[in-house]
Amino acid sequence: MLYLATVLTANFDIRLIVLSIAIAIIGSCIALDIAEQISLAKTSSRLWWVTGSALTLGITIWVMHFIGILSYRLPIRVEYDYTIVLISIIVAIVGSAIGFFIISCQPKVGNVTLLVGSFFVAGAIICMHYTAMFALKVSAEPVHDLKLIPLSAGVAIGGSLSAFWLTFHPFKDKIVSTEVRKLCTALLMGSAISVMHYIAMAGIKFKVKNVSALLDVPGDNTVLIIAISIATLIVLILGQLAAFYGRRLSAELATTEALRKSEERLEQLVKERTQELEAAKMIAEAANRTKSEFLANMNHELRTPLTAIIGFSSVLLQKVFGPLNDKQEQYVKGINKCGYQQLNLINDLLDLAKIEAGREELDIVTLAVEPICQDCLAVIREQAIARGLDLLLEIAPDVTICNADDRRLRQILLNLLSNAVKFTECGFVKLKVEKKSGFINFAVIDTGIGIAPEDQQKLFQTFQQVGSDRDRQRQGTGLGLALSKNLALLHKGDITVESELGKGSNFTLLLPESPVVNSLQIVE
Numbered sequence: 001m002l003y004l005a006t007v008l009t010a011n012f013d014i015r016l017i018v019l020s021i022a023i024a025i026i027g028s029c030i031a032l033d034i035a036e037q038i039s040l041a042k043t044s045s046r047l048w049w050v051t052g053s054a055l056t057l058g059i060t061i062w063v064m065h066f067i068g069i070l071s072y073r074l075p076i077r078v079e080y081d082y083t084i085v086l087i088s089i090i091v092a093i094v095g096s097a098i099g100f101f102i103i104s105c106q107p108k109v110g111n112v113t114l115l116v117g118s119f120f121v122a123g124a125i126i127c128m129h130y131t132a133m134f135a136l137k138v139s140a141e142p143v144h145d146l147k148l149i150p151l152s153a154g155v156a157i158g159g160s161l162s163a164f165w166l167t168f169h170p171f172k173d174k175i176v177s178t179e180v181r182k183l184c185t186a187l188l189m190g191s192a193i194s195v196m197h198y199i200a201m202a203g204i205k206f207k208v209k210n211v212s213a214l215l216d217v218p219g220d221n222t223v224l225i226i227a228i229s230i231a232t233l234i235v236l237i238l239g240q241l242a243a244f245y246g247r248r249l250s251a252e253l254a255t256t257e258a259l260r261k262s263e264e265r266l267e268q269l270v271k272e273r274t275q276e277l278e279a280a281k282m283i284a285e286a287a288n289r290t291k292s293e294f295l296a297n298m299n300h301e302l303r304t305p306l307t308a309i310i311g312f313s314s315v316l317l318q319k320v321f322g323p324l325n326d327k328q329e330q331y332v333k334g335i336n337k338c339g340y341q342q343l344n345l346i347n348d349l350l351d352l353a354k355i356e357a358g359r360e361e362l363d364i365v366t367l368a369v370e371p372i373c374q375d376c377l378a379v380i381r382e383q384a385i386a387r388g389l390d391l392l393l394e395i396a397p398d399v400t401i402c403n404a405d406d407r408r409l410r411q412i413l414l415n416l417l418s419n420a421v422k423f424t425e426c427g428f429v430k431l432k433v434e435k436k437s438g439f440i441n442f443a444v445i446d447t448g449i450g451i452a453p454e455d456q457q458k459l460f461q462t463f464q465q466v467g468s469d470r471d472r473q474r475q476g477t478g479l480g481l482a483l484s485k486n487l488a489l490l491h492k493g494d495i496t497v498e499s500e501l502g503k504g505s506n507f508t509l510l511l512p513e514s515p516v517v518n519s520l521q522i523v524e
Helices: 014-035 043-070 082-104 111-134 148-168 178-202 211-215 222-297 299-318 326-356 369-386 406-422 480-490
Strands: 141-144 204-208 364-368 390-395 401-405 428-436 439-446 494-500 504-512
Touching: 014 043, 014 082, 014 148, 014 178, 043 082, 043 111, 043 178, 082 111, 082 148, 111 148, 111 178, 148 178, 178 204, 299 326, 364 369, 364 406, 369 390, 369 406, 369 428, 401 406, 401 504, 406 428, 406 439, 406 480, 406 504, 480 494, 480 504
Parallel strands: 390 428
Antiparallel strands: 141 204, 364 401, 428 439, 439 504, 494 504
16 A cells, blocks of 8 residues: 655744743743742741742743644644643653752752752753653654754753853852843743754654545634633742742841841850950959958058157157257147048048958947037037038937947048038038938038039049049048948948039938948948
């Protein structure tokens, strides 16, 4: 029997070719945009990005090929095996998924990983094409040009590798902007899909042996093409939306993670700095204790020579061993006065050091308030009269006794009264005693120069002097108030100050009404 073999001449619908290429480029852009998040995402969320990119690219490959096949118009009837069509979709998606999964397995994408991953994606493009060709049901025999098959495969592999390299190895020096890079990757991957398809289609011919097949009228695939295009458009839009919101979520998570790490680093720095400060504080406190203990131990060594100087100068002033001429008497009085001043300074220093070293122990007893107040006023009366000041005493009727160390209470009151007289040019100095809120208040009130608010915080610090240079000349060492404050704290009390420039001051010693248990106490 003799068979007639006719090679069919196919026509291409240029509109469908343009549509297929456009879908390939747009779908590739969206798929690679999603895939770009794989290396940036956490390990736990990478699988979602792999799935999204694989679905988008797989559907893009399949739609492009199928529309490309529909653009290939044969003059005979063409039907499709939809089981094989479904298999071709699965081949495209699975191959893409394997390629993206290989990339997601590595925290940093290397060249070998890119090569293997792009090989599987290219394999998905090639296998999907030839699987879809098997779905064609025509009354003709396909004849392939074997020379074009390797060329189409090479285009698929080269385009996929180039697109993957640009996606996962962006230019670090920012020579190319992100938008240009994404456009290039979309063109490369879209070209790998579409060019591979049309090279392969150019290498296939259909021969008809049965003349009756030429009488079959080709079907109209317009509805099928519209349905596929709409479905593809919906899938690509959903993919783009997922990529957009996914990037926003990833950015928020990255920002949150960066903030968390920044907070942890800050906490670590604060912890380290705190430890350094605590260590420095311990060293400073140890040095301060050593200094205080040294001064406390030097009590006898410092006081004894001064006591001898004051004693001998006093004897000379009494003229027990004969008279002194005027110049000698003037010098001896100077020695005696300076000795007392130096002794008062050393006493203050040693008392303060003794308190800081924790070696000051109070002898708390019940004392009559009025005699102590009268005695203290008597000590400074001559100084007040010399300055033309009135000395006033006001004791509330309900205040008769207090619980305190007799010597230390007198020391505090004399210090406050002496300062009041020293800084009052005219008016009065009043000692007012009353009960208030569980404390007995010894208030020393004057009409002196007053103290500025910013200087009041410095009053009770050691060696601090406030006011003008003229004021500092009559202030002394700045130890008296600091020592008085510490002694008040040892009594479980305090010293407060209220003052206004030009209107005087009110220094108040607060002593608790209830007795204070004798104890060795360190005041910091």
